[in-house]
């Protein structure tokens with residue numbers, strides 16, 4: 599109950615007490631007048647009769663007031679509003695139940711339940727946003743599945759021809775293999791992301807050496823960066839960290855894969871791990887194609903790719919960084935990017951240490 603309603607209630611209560619006292623006084627006055635004419639009965643009867651007359655007057659006044667109020671145009675308008683409000687609210691709720699979220703209960707200043715109308719409107723807006731996200735998600739997944747399947751189907755059909763050279767055949771088979779890998783990675787990433795979102799708290803933490811993990815992953819990815827003649831430098835401080843080793847390994851693999859993928863031949867990548875006050879900080883810098891400020895705002899969203907045409911040739915479904923963000927956040931940390939197009943990018947992961 600807000601302050602105005604409380605004040606209104608207090609005023610009504612005082613008015614009621616005043617009217618009741620007035621009626622009782624009028625009761626006494628009237629009965630005294632009648633007793634002066636007809637003679638007084640016993641004292642107890644005088645009090646009883648005066649009180650009954652007082653009550654009678656009060657009942658009469660109450661009946662008159664309520665008749666006046668219920669027949670006043672203001673009361674009729676209030677009832678009409680209340681009825682209209684309820685009908686509108688029920689209609690809006692029925693439309694929401696049918697999946698139509700583009701609705702709102704009109705909120706007039708004098709409606710009986712403005713807070714209720716506001717809450718229903720807020721709920722409809724939020725359900726609408728979730729529905730849009732759901733539809734975007736389905737269309738993104740379908741798109742990501744459709745394009746490798748089209749390639750696989752097309753190249754498999756070409757393979758049926760007898761007039762192919764061994765090189766052509768090997769190339770087609772290679773495309774089919776790489777598109778199948780892409781599909782399998784997409785399903786892995788989707789499963790992982792939905793598992794983390796559904797049951798984020800079930801991460802298994804144990805103390806391990808972050809620097810050793812980064813070193814190991816850098817070596818594991820050597821064939822990829824060597825293939826592009828990229829120079830990789832690692833400056834790793836010794837850091838013991840309590841976290842989910844397997845999940846964090848996915849973070850570094852995704853960030854390093856991106857750095858390698860988006861850095862042209864003969865570029866360089868630096869991995870720096872430092873122990874700062876109450877946090878382990880890992881910076882992965884590259885001299886790659888960079889990311890525009892507009893794209894930087896979206897790259898951690900699912901399926902977002904800064905340059906769709908370029909990414910088609912580079913592969914990837916735009917899920918890598920959303921997984922990175924999710925995993926880092928599950929560890930209470932943050933991931934951010936600083937980048938300049940054509941110059942390079944720096945991804946910084948900060949993992950708090952208790």
Ligand SMILES: Nc1ncnc2c1ncn2[C@@H]1O[C@H](COP(=O)(O)OP(=O)(O)OP(=O)(O)O)[C@@H](O)[C@H]1O
Pocket residue numbers: 787852856857860884886887888889897902903904905909913914915916917918919920943
């Ligand atoms: N180091 C980087 N340099 C330049 N652009 C980058 C870099 N890292 C990420 N990006 C941009 O951010 C987008 C999203 O990255 P993300 O890792 O989520 O997806 P992806 O690499 O395209 O696909 P996936 O990781 O699912 O294989 C990339 O498509 C790319 O445009």
Ligand SMILES: [Mg+2]
Pocket residue numbers: 852855856914917918919
């Ligand atoms: Mg990626």
